[in-house]
Amino acid sequence: MTIHPEIAKVLRSIPAPDGSPLDPVAMRAGEAAQVPPLEDRIPLHAVEDTIASTDAGEVPVRIYTPVDADSYGLIVYLHGGAFFLGSLDTHDHVARSLAKETGHKVISVGYRLAPEAAFPAGLADSYGVVRWAAEQGQALKWNGRTLAVAGDSSGGNFAAAVTAMAREDGFSGITHQILFYPSLDLDFDVDRYASMRENAEGYGLETAGLKPFNAFYLENGADPADPLVSPIKRVDLSGLPQALILTAEHDPLRDEGELYGQRLKEAGVDATVHRYAGANHGFVANFSWLPEFYRAFREAGDFLNGTPSDRPA
Structure with a gap:
């Protein structure tokens, strides 16, 4: 399927990269300027x-x-942004939609970012909040049954890594993981996955941009060979929580997310992988105003609540 026409329209309006170095401070300011006012956000109880x-x-x-x-069931949500972008505010709409469509209480994490914070600071923050949520169960009105971790893009990387940290730590409280177009292999060999070449240019996130965007993380102590940095490199995936992995058809990272789901299944983990046709990387955060992509939040709710999904076969 070709890229969704509304996404294509937006992509045509984005200027081509000029090759200048990335400026985290300026890029964060640009993101912050796009955050909608409070009155335009999805209303929730609190x-x-x-x-x-x-x-x-x-x-x-x-x-x-x-x-x-x-x-309530609990979801610890980890925002995307190539480990150096994103915030509680830029992904506020994602967390609100997750809460509304799943019926779960969502705890969005303002973890430390690269390059100011070296590895594993952001990951340690994320895992720390998962443990905190379990410990604060009574105050949070946790139902004691569902404790999920969810993340998009680099946040999906953190979510996958957190489940492994919990297993190694003997913490069995995490019941589900939800990964939206996750970045799971930070070895950006273009021949490693077919989607790296198929979706190399013209779809927003470009293969050539992966290294410079992730350099702030990788140049601050994160080794791509470390399974906590590239979760797909973990040899033993058994015993991890059941997974929902949503990928985008036109995404260089598509195949690594789908391979991770396959490897989870082979390790005996209940894993569901769903590729969203016509979508590009970031569709949950950037294009959830389109009904066919907003459905991802309802699919997450179906997954957590054990109800049949209404997604097309």
């Missing part, structure tokens, strides 16, 4: 900013409560 006290330190979090209820 949204609260607080600090999670973790073994990694004090981590800012934003807690989204969809409705007034006696108890």
Whole structure:
């Protein structure tokens, strides 16, 4: 299927890269300027900013409560942004949609970013908040049944790595993982996956841009050969929580997400992989205003709540 016409329209308006070095401060400011005003966001029962006290330190979090209820399943959400972009504000709409469509309380993590924070600071923050959420179960009205981790792009990388950290740490509380077009292999060999060449140019995220965008992370202690940096390199995936992996047809990272799902299945993990036709990398964060892509949040709800998905076969 060709790229969705609305995505194509947006892509045509984006200027081509001029080859100048990436400026994290300027790029973050540009992202912040695009955050919609509060009155234009999805209303929920409650949204609260607080600090999670973790073994990694004090981590800012934003807690989204969809409705007034006696108890909730929990989702710890890790935003994308190539490890150096993204924030609680830039991905506020994603967290709100997750809460609304799953009925779960969402805890969005303001983890430390590269290059200011070297590896494994952001990952340690993310895992620390998962443990904090479990420890704060009574205060959060956790139902004691569902504790999911979810993330998009580099946040999907963190979500996958966090499940492995939990297994190694003997923490069995994580019940589900939801990975939206995850970045799981930071060895950017263009011949490693067919999608790296098939979707190399013209779809927003370009194969040639992967190295410079991820350099802030990789040049600050993150080794692509480390399974905590490239989760797909983990040899033993058994015992990890059940997974929902949503990939995009026109994404250089498509094949690594789908291979990870296949490897989870081979390791005995219940894993569902769904490729969204006509979509590009970032479709959940950037194009969820299109009904066919907003459906990803409902699919996440079906996955967590054990209900049949309404997605096309």
